[in-house]
Amino acid sequence: MSTQVCIIGAGPSGLLLGQLLHDAGIDAIILERATLEHVLERVRAGVLEQGTVELLERAGVGERMHAEGLVHEGFAITREDEVHHIDLSSLTEGKTVMVYGQTEVTHDLVERRAQTGALSHYQVEAVDPQDFDTDHPHVTCRIGGENIRINCRFIAGCDGFHGASRRAVPESAIRTFEKIYPFGWLGILADVPPASDELIYASHSRGFALCSMRSHSRSRYYIQCNAGDSIEAWSDDQFWDELRRRLPAEMAEAVTTGPSFEKSIAPLRSFVAEPMRFGSLFLVGDAAHIVPPTGAKGLNLAASDVHYLFEGLRAHFLEREDTLLDAYSQRALARAWRAVRFSWWMTTMLHRFPDNAPFENRILETELAYTLESQAAKTALAENYVGLPY
Numbered sequence: 001m002s003t004q005v006c007i008i009g010a011g012p013s014g015l016l017l018g019q020l021l022h023d024a025g026i027d028a029i030i031l032e033r034a035t036l037e038h039v040l041e042r043v044r045a046g047v048l049e050q051g052t053v054e055l056l057e058r059a060g061v062g063e064r065m066h067a068e069g070l071v072h073e074g075f076a077i078t079r080e081d082e083v084h085h086i087d088l089s090s091l092t093e094g095k096t097v098m099v100y101g102q103t104e105v106t107h108d109l110v111e112r113r114a115q116t117g118a119l120s121h122y123q124v125e126a127v128d129p130q131d132f133d134t135d136h137p138h139v140t141c142r143i144g145g146e147n148i149r150i151n152c153r154f155i156a157g158c159d160g161f162h163g164a165s166r167r168a169v170p171e172s173a174i175r176t177f178e179k180i181y182p183f184g185w186l187g188i189l190a191d192v193p194p195a196s197d198e199l200i201y202a203s204h205s206r207g208f209a210l211c212s213m214r215s216h217s218r219s220r221y222y223i224q225c226n227a228g229d230s231i232e233a234w235s236d237d238q239f240w241d242e243l244r245r246r247l248p249a250e251m252a253e254a255v256t257t258g259p260s261f262e263k264s265i266a267p268l269r270s271f272v273a274e275p276m277r278f279g280s281l282f283l284v285g286d287a288a289h290i291v292p293p294t295g296a297k298g299l300n301l302a303a304s305d306v307h308y309l310f311e312g313l314r315a316h317f318l319e320r321e322d323t324l325l326d327a328y329s330q331r332a333l334a335r336a337w338r339a340v341r342f343s344w345w346m347t348t349m350l351h352r353f354p355d356n357a358p359f360e361n362r363i364l365e366t367e368l369a370y371t372l373e374s375q376a377a378k379t380a381l382a383e384n385y386v387g388l389p390y
């Protein structure tokens with residue numbers, strides 16, 4: 001088998017890159033380890049920056065997103081019983097975010113890929129990128145029990161944090177930066193109306209909580225939990241009780257409870273791998289960087305990587321010009337580090353750290369107080385939340 005770009009991973013970054021390449025007339029094959037059902041069922045992010053929305057439109061999947069997605073002009077930050085409004089739109093000269101689940105984005109991209117006849121393989125085993133220090137790399141794998149070799153010009157490693165692409169890079173060629181946070185997020189989905197029209201980020205002495213949504217009738221809630229907690233230890237009733245305790249009284253009363261149909265615990269981590277290019281192999285999205293979810297940046301960062309890589313690949317194949325491709329790692333990392341910083345800052349300011357010294361706690365309380373009272377600080381928060389320019 002041969003192709004121009006071999007994409008490893010059919011998460012949002014692999015699917016989006018695949019569609020943009022396909023529409024530009026550049027041949028790409030996607031290799032995915034999981035089943036299609038598994039990929040479509042995964043529940044993750046929910047907030048899209050304008051840049052991500054524009055990229056999805058460009059990939060031909062804007063229609064359902066605009067019909068069903070919810071445009072948000074602001075959100076609330078609560079501190080114990082106080083409510084503070086962050087008016088994203090007025091703080092950023094009219095910018096907004098779109099609440100539209102990653103599950104829906106993936107669904108739309110999978111459907112569009114099928115319509116356009118582009119090739120994806122699921123349940124692919126033993127994917128191994130090779131010879132990427134040359135101009136003629138290849139990927140070996142097993143599809144339906146058969147050993148396959150795919151010759152290509154470039155490999156896009158869109159295979160997430162635990163994928164094969166980053167692992168294939170020799171240790172001496174890569175530098176990694178990591179911070180593990182001493183807590184996790186317990187998240188649920190329930191078919192109940194959201195507590196508020198806007199997202200609520202709650203800072204509380206019992207721990208952080210987030211009220212989000214997927215539609216007017218489907219709510220997504222998260223609470224900070226202990227790093228070692230298991231899902232079995234959290235009944236729905238315990239979850240709803242703990243969530244309401246962390247919200248101001250009027251917001252707690254507005255929470256409609258009901259049975260959850262999804263419940264999971266995510267660990268929180270910041271991670272960056274440098275560089276993001278190794279010869280003919282490019283790392284994209286979670287394969288290169290992870291952010292804690294507090295700033296809603298993970299998926300958006302995957303989209304901006306795709307933008308930079310697509311621009312580079314298009315210029316290479318269609319214009320025989322490599323300046324943009326050569327700048328990929330530097331451009332993507334510059335933006336990624338800004339999102340890593342913002343996500344770390346939001347996480348640090350809004351969560352309770354079990355081992356913090358009293359001094360550190362006072363500093364964080366002061367950071368939040370300053371952010372909520374200063375127009376300049378709120379502007380910086382809003383500018384980052386809606387997404388820094390590409």
Ligand code: FAD
Nearest residue numbers: 009011012013033044045159160163285286296297298299
């Ligand atoms: P992924 O979505 O991880 O996709 C990688 C794909 O590669 C997967 O389909 C995987 O099966 C496949 N793959 C892996 N290894 C191989 C292999 N060896 N061979 C072939 N295929 C392989 N972000 C937010 O902004 N808000 C959130 O609330 C949020 N919640 C999250 C919860 C969890 C549990 C996780 C893990 C992430 C969450 N994120 C969240 C982050 C966001 O979902 C990711 O940033 C986003 O999915 C990145 O997309 P990606 O395509 O780069 O990677």
Ligand code: DHB
Nearest residue numbers: 045046212293294295296
């Ligand atoms: C969602 C997740 C986030 O991490 C966030 O900051 C906002 C919303 C969500 O899943 O809806």
